[in-house]
Amino acid sequence: MDKKKSSSLSGVKEIARRANVSIATVDRVIHNRKGVSQETKDKINEIIKEIGFQPNILASRLASKKTNRFLVIIPQSAENEYWEACNKGIDRSYAEIKQYGISVDKRFYDLDNKQSFVKLVDSTSIVPYDGVLLAPSFFDEGVRLASRCKENNIPLVFVNSDIPGEDSLSYIGPDLYKSGRQAASLINFGIQKGKVLIVNISKEIDTYHHLLRKEDGFRAYFNDLPSKQPALIKLDIRDTREEIIEKMVDECLQQHPNIEAVFVTNSRVRVIARYFEKQHIDKILVGYDVIKDNVHYLKQGVIDFLIGQKPEEQGYRGLTSLFQHTVIGTNIPKYCFMPIDIITKENVEFYRN
Amino acid sequence: MDKKKSSSLSGVKEIARRANVSIATVDRVIHNRKGVSQETKDKINEIIKEIGFQPNILASRLASKKTNRFLVIIPQSAENEYWEACNKGIDRSYAEIKQYGISVDKRFYDLDNKQSFVKLVDSTSIVPYDGVLLAPSFFDEGVRLASRCKENNIPLVFVNSDIPGEDSLSYIGPDLYKSGRQAASLINFGIQKGKVLIVNISKEIDTYHHLLRKEDGFRAYFNDLPSKQPALIKLDIRDTREEIIEKMVDECLQQHPNIEAVFVTNSRVRVIARYFEKQHIDKILVGYDVIKDNVHYLKQGVIDFLIGQKPEEQGYRGLTSLFQHTVIGTNIPKYCFMPIDIITKENVEFYRN
DNA sequence: TTAAATAACGGGTACGTACACGTTAATGAA
DNA sequence: TTCATTAACGTGTACGTACCCGTTATTTAA
Numbered sequence: 001m002d003k004k005k006s007s008s009l010s011g012v013k014e015i016a017r018r019a020n021v022s023i024a025t026v027d028r029v030i031h032n033r034k035g036v037s038q039e040t041k042d043k044i045n046e047i048i049k050e051i052g053f054q055p056n057i058l059a060s061r062l063a064s065k066k067t068n069r070f071l072v073i074i075p076q077s078a079e080n081e082y083w084e085a086c087n088k089g090i091d092r093s094y095a096e097i098k099q100y101g102i103s104v105d106k107r108f109y110d111l112d113n114k115q116s117f118v119k120l121v122d123s124t125s126i127v128p129y130d131g132v133l134l135a136p137s138f139f140d141e142g143v144r145l146a147s148r149c150k151e152n153n154i155p156l157v158f159v160n161s162d163i164p165g166e167d168s169l170s171y172i173g174p175d176l177y178k179s180g181r182q183a184a185s186l187i188n189f190g191i192q193k194g195k196v197l198i199v200n201i202s203k204e205i206d207t208y209h210h211l212l213r214k215e216d217g218f219r220a221y222f223n224d225l226p227s228k229q230p231a232l233i234k235l236d237i238r239d240t241r242e243e244i245i246e247k248m249v250d251e252c253l254q255q256h257p258n259i260e261a262v263f264v265t266n267s268r269v270r271v272i273a274r275y276f277e278k279q280h281i282d283k284i285l286v287g288y289d290v291i292k293d294n295v296h297y298l299k300q301g302v303i304d305f306l307i308g309q310k311p312e313e314q315g316y317r318g319l320t321s322l323f324q325h326t327v328i329g330t331n332i333p334k335y336c337f338m339p340i341d342i343i344t345k346e347n348v349e350f351y352r353n
Numbered sequence: 354m355d356k357k358k359s360s361s362l363s364g365v366k367e368i369a370r371r372a373n374v375s376i377a378t379v380d381r382v383i384h385n386r387k388g389v390s391q392e393t394k395d396k397i398n399e400i401i402k403e404i405g406f407q408p409n410i411l412a413s414r415l416a417s418k419k420t421n422r423f424l425v426i427i428p429q430s431a432e433n434e435y436w437e438a439c440n441k442g443i444d445r446s447y448a449e450i451k452q453y454g455i456s457v458d459k460r461f462y463d464l465d466n467k468q469s470f471v472k473l474v475d476s477t478s479i480v481p482y483d484g485v486l487l488a489p490s491f492f493d494e495g496v497r498l499a500s501r502c503k504e505n506n507i508p509l510v511f512v513n514s515d516i517p518g519e520d521s522l523s524y525i526g527p528d529l530y531k532s533g534r535q536a537a538s539l540i541n542f543g544i545q546k547g548k549v550l551i552v553n554i555s556k557e558i559d560t561y562h563h564l565l566r567k568e569d570g571f572r573a574y575f576n577d578l579p580s581k582q583p584a585l586i587k588l589d590i591r592d593t594r595e596e597i598i599e600k601m602v603d604e605c606l607q608q609h610p611n612i613e614a615v616f617v618t619n620s621r622v623r624v625i626a627r628y629f630e631k632q633h634i635d636k637i638l639v640g641y642d643v644i645k646d647n648v649h650y651l652k653q654g655v656i657d658f659l660i661g662q663k664p665e666e667q668g669y670r671g672l673t674s675l676f677q678h679t680v681i682g683t684n685i686p687k688y689c690f691m692p693i694d695i696i697t698k699e700n701v702e703f704y705r706n
Numbered sequence: 707t708t709a710a711a712t713a714a715c716g717g718g719t720a721c722g723t724a725c726a727c728g729t730t731a732a733t734g735a736a
Numbered sequence: 737t738t739c740a741t742t743a744a745c746g747t748g749t750a751c752g753t754a755c756c757c758g759t760t761a762t763t764t765a766a
Contacts, residue, residue, distance in 0.1 A: 011722060022746045027724065035744055057452050058411040059722035062751045099410055175703065182699040189657070190542045221699070304542070340700035346535040347693035350528065364752060375716045380754060388714060412752035415721045711764070
């Protein structure tokens with residue numbers, strides 16, 4: 001943690017002095033531009049290694065008027081707290097890195113409208129950008145954008161959902177499968193011997209696939225269990241209107257009277273919670289995402305556990321990763337899985353998305 | 354998110370141009386040094402507000418050869434994963450801010466030896482420092498250091514445990530009481546009608562007090578419960594030798610045969626877990642801190658829940674806060690409570706301290 | 707009345723790096 | 737031989753801010 005007086009003992013000037021060359025030559029070597037003989041190049045590189053030269057990023061950024069542009073493509077924040085949080089994380093990152101001459105262009109699409117994503121992806125030129133942050137809610141277009149990035153050699157970071165085949169710089173988001181397991185483990189801890197209901201609520205086919213991964217993990221947990229294995233009922237609701245949802249859940253509960261716990265695979269758990277509260281139903285209820293409505297029912301005791309996926313941090317890390325990769329030259333891990341946060345009535349007040 | 358071409362439209366140069374003064378005069382106003390008439394001072398301040406001038410921190414730091422020193426006083430990392438993590442967080446922060454000409458001096462004390470803390474505090478001069486990061490494991494000396502900081506007007510940040518009376522810049526750490534409540538809530542979710550055992554293991558009286566806060570929260574949760582209230586047994590162990598601990602727990606379990614769950618108020622839960630494994634005891638076990646041994650027993654299924662307090666982040670935030678306050682001028686929140694993380698077998702692999 | 711002090715300002719250099727441009731010598735083409 | 741080209745460097749300025757050191761006018765002390 002100690003540092004030499006950074007004055008004359010480090011820096012390009014010192015390197016130049018030791019190598020008997022000018023600062024400009026050292027600079028050429030550092031940025032491996034041409035115009036330097038192999039001999040001096042070797043000598044300078046050796047000195048660089050010897051004194052452990054680390055360029056002063058402040059001075060570097062100040063001198064090179066270089067300004068990097070990043071492109072961000074995520075769902076709209078309006079009426080969607082999850083993506084609002086992600087957006088906020090991006091802003092927080094931006095506030096920290098704008099000093100370095102970074103600019104960010106954000107484009108938003110409608111999560112309920114695949115076409116808006118298609119149009120956005122196809123109409124946006126990625127050429128002027130030094131990096132792209134993408135939430136690829138829809139598969140095919142995500143792939144298209146990814147390959148365009150690859151062609152142009154532009155680093156690409158996925159947030160929230162991954163497209164495993166494409167070689168992105170990094171994926172930052174949840175492990176859906178494991179989060180499903182986690183939910184199962186919590187429910188298993190609380191139930192006696194009743195049945196367990198799994199509810200998937202989604203209209204778009206692509207987003208529905210994400211829910212399936214969670215369900216897989218959920219089921220896998222119980223399958224791996226040596227002892228008791230509760231009966232698992234499944235309910236698919238391909239409609240997001242509350243009346244429809246309530247009606248279908250109602251019917252299902254009629255049909256299976258001894259359901260003890262309900263697992264909702266996304267943030268729509270709030271709708272089920274509202275229904276439970278109205279009908280004075282007291283079952284174990286587990287769902288996703290720390291958004292206002294869900295927190296309300298968590299505090300009421302209607303929802304027992306929420307699983308958090310840190311959307312704010314996903315946004316923050318996404319942009320920060322692009323910055324660190326491009327400007328600082330840091331090595332970015334290919335996969336950055338978010339923690340699987342368990343939120344209850346007792347700890348929700350301290351939770352940070 | 355859009356930015357004007359930051360070239361000629363912002364910066365001290367532009368301010369100077371608009372105010373018909375030299376850059377030096379603008380600089381005097383910005384750092385409110387004397388040598389400027391009230392009139393021009395007002396004019397310049399107005400222009401600053403008008404164009405929303407934000408000084409370029411890169412250039413500022415580069416020009417002023419100012420180098421800030423921070424003092425860090427925390428327990429030794431050796432054989433203590435918790436404080437090792439905190440130390441690591443401090444290093445991570447340092448790696449980010451050293452660019453700005455920050456240097457950090459670390460001093461370590463022995464958590465099991467109050468005298469080492471006393472000596473350290475009394476022998477260390479805080480005068481040359483621009484900020485102090487302190488883990489005040491022992492109360493009285495913490496107070497002494499705090500008042501010395503106050504006299505010298507040096508910002509002080511507490512991590513891990515607070516000394517509420519002293520006006521520090523910030524406290525960064527857990528809410529012990531609420532974390533106890535959280536533990537209670539988890540246990541309550543899993544038990545049927547058996548008794549619950551609370552175990553405090555600590556030698557030093559000061560650290561023992563921290564455990565009491567958790568116990569208070571734990572008890573409060575059950576007190577607030579309208580319905581079932583399990584019997585709470587308490588076991589104080591003022592010795593850290595494993596044989597002693599095992600023996601006392603053994604006796605206690607003999608005496609109370611129908612204990613269903615055990616809550617250990619610190620990271621020593623590993624000792625109880627080891628004992629449980631040996632004796633093939635299968636009870637709900639909840640404890641603190643994501644350290645190697647505890648994780649082992651979590652994965653074995655011996656420990657059901659660990660409560661995490663993010664030591665790494667505490668260290669990171671601690672130093673970063675000092676930096677932001679001193680160098681950037683950011684407003685630091687007086688209290689920064691860590692989330693109360695719930696860690697299980699299923700999510701531990703994604704957990705970040 | 708004169709020297710000294712002070713208030714209010716401007717000029718200029720430095721921080722560490724980037725880069726445009728100038729310079730020299732060697733090489734190649736005509 | 738002469739001119740153009742190129743490799744291999746050095747010089748110097750710029751980035752935006754900080755701050756030392758002048759300079760001028762005005763006030764104060766003697």
